[in-house]
Amino acid sequence: MVSIVVSVVGTNALGFTLLDFPASVQVASGSYSKWDLDSTVPNLLSLSYSIDPTSFQSVSGAMAGIDSAFVSWAATTPGLTLTPAGYDPVFNTDANLVGTTGFEGPAGVGLGANVDVFMVPSAYTANFLGEHFEFNNPTVLASAFVHTFGNGEINTVDLYLNDSFTWATNGSNFDIETVVVHEIGHGLGLDHPDQAAANGAENYSPYTYDPGHPVSGVETLNSLYTGVNRALTDDEIGGILFMYIDEGTVTKGDLTLDGLVTSNDLQPFINTFFNQSAPLNLTEGRADFNDDDLITFNPDLQGFLNALGGGGGGSQPFAVVAPEPGSLVCLLIGGLFLASRPRRNS
Numbered sequence: 001m002v003s004i005v006v007s008v009v010g011t012n013a014l015g016f017t018l019l020d021f022p023a024s025v026q027v028a029s030g031s032y033s034k035w036d037l038d039s040t041v042p043n044l045l046s047l048s049y050s051i052d053p054t055s056f057q058s059v060s061g062a063m064a065g066i067d068s069a070f071v072s073w074a075a076t077t078p079g080l081t082l083t084p085a086g087y088d089p090v091f092n093t094d095a096n097l098v099g100t101t102g103f104e105g106p107a108g109v110g111l112g113a114n115v116d117v118f119m120v121p122s123a124y125t126a127n128f129l130g131e132h133f134e135f136n137n138p139t140v141l142a143s144a145f146v147h148t149f150g151n152g153e154i155n156t157v158d159l160y161l162n163d164s165f166t167w168a169t170n171g172s173n174f175d176i177e178t179v180v181v182h183e184i185g186h187g188l189g190l191d192h193p194d195q196a197a198a199n200g201a202e203n204y205s206p207y208t209y210d211p212g213h214p215v216s217g218v219e220t221l222n223s224l225y226t227g228v229n230r231a232l233t234d235d236e237i238g239g240i241l242f243m244y245i246d247e248g249t250v251t252k253g254d255l256t257l258d259g260l261v262t263s264n265d266l267q268p269f270i271n272t273f274f275n276q277s278a279p280l281n282l283t284e285g286r287a288d289f290n291d292d293d294l295i296t297f298n299p300d301l302q303g304f305l306n307a308l309g310g311g312g313g314g315s316q317p318f319a320v321v322a323p324e325p326g327s328l329v330c331l332l333i334g335g336l337f338l339a340s341r342p343r344r345n346s
């Protein structure tokens, strides 16, 4: 049983890597590409997207499949909102970026959203930031053009699907939702984990953000199409949390994944404490304040309460400074003072 669990973790724990493969020293200093954030707390990333409907006319159900891809990201990724915007055949300002030609879709067409999705013919070419792109390459299903300002902040994203392939929405090749889910990941700041090492970059744990995670090649952001793969994993979601919610460091005590430690995190903390069979997930590591892979009354609950109250509770263990839900009372009187539970099933 243990070996199976370890095997599963090893297979799926691919981690995430960031756009354009920044070196670990760059990542550590926050020097990587991402969308700018609203200055309000908690951190929220809210983007619009738009689809050029005319370019997808030949693929039945394409619009719904693409919408579903955006919904998957928004539904599973805390802090991320993706709002559909109507088609607007007018260039938006980013279409006139200096040094770009043909950017923002086929000539004469442009959409006004943060992320725009097009199908382009194999004859389509684009000059983007000094590089020439052609879609007559028979191995390139799609490309994400991510424009950033000089400081790395993402300004606008276009996702281009290659019309020279046969696209489908019924689960056969090539599955349009699978490919768009992947490309959205680039548009949000993620890159291919299976290529990270070859580019001098690291894969990071979605749970601890530690570098050096192994790669097996089954991840949604893997560079190769291997069939229908529409679901996001902890790896992609952890990457978004890293960039936009935690900004580089796991926020201990934030079990609701909103970037804050509040009384709302108490119940999930208690659930984690008691749920002996819970698999490793995005929240458990946040309850493990001292990173010993055990969720213990002390120091982990104490750490949580300190984080909740802003610290200073060391001499008065378990002094609750927030409204005290009944479930915490149960925990305190349950005789579990020295109880601990393994964070992993090993």
Ligand SMILES: [Zn+2]
Pocket (backbone or CB within 6 Å): 182, 183, 186, 192, 221, 222, 223
């Ligand atoms: Zn890709």
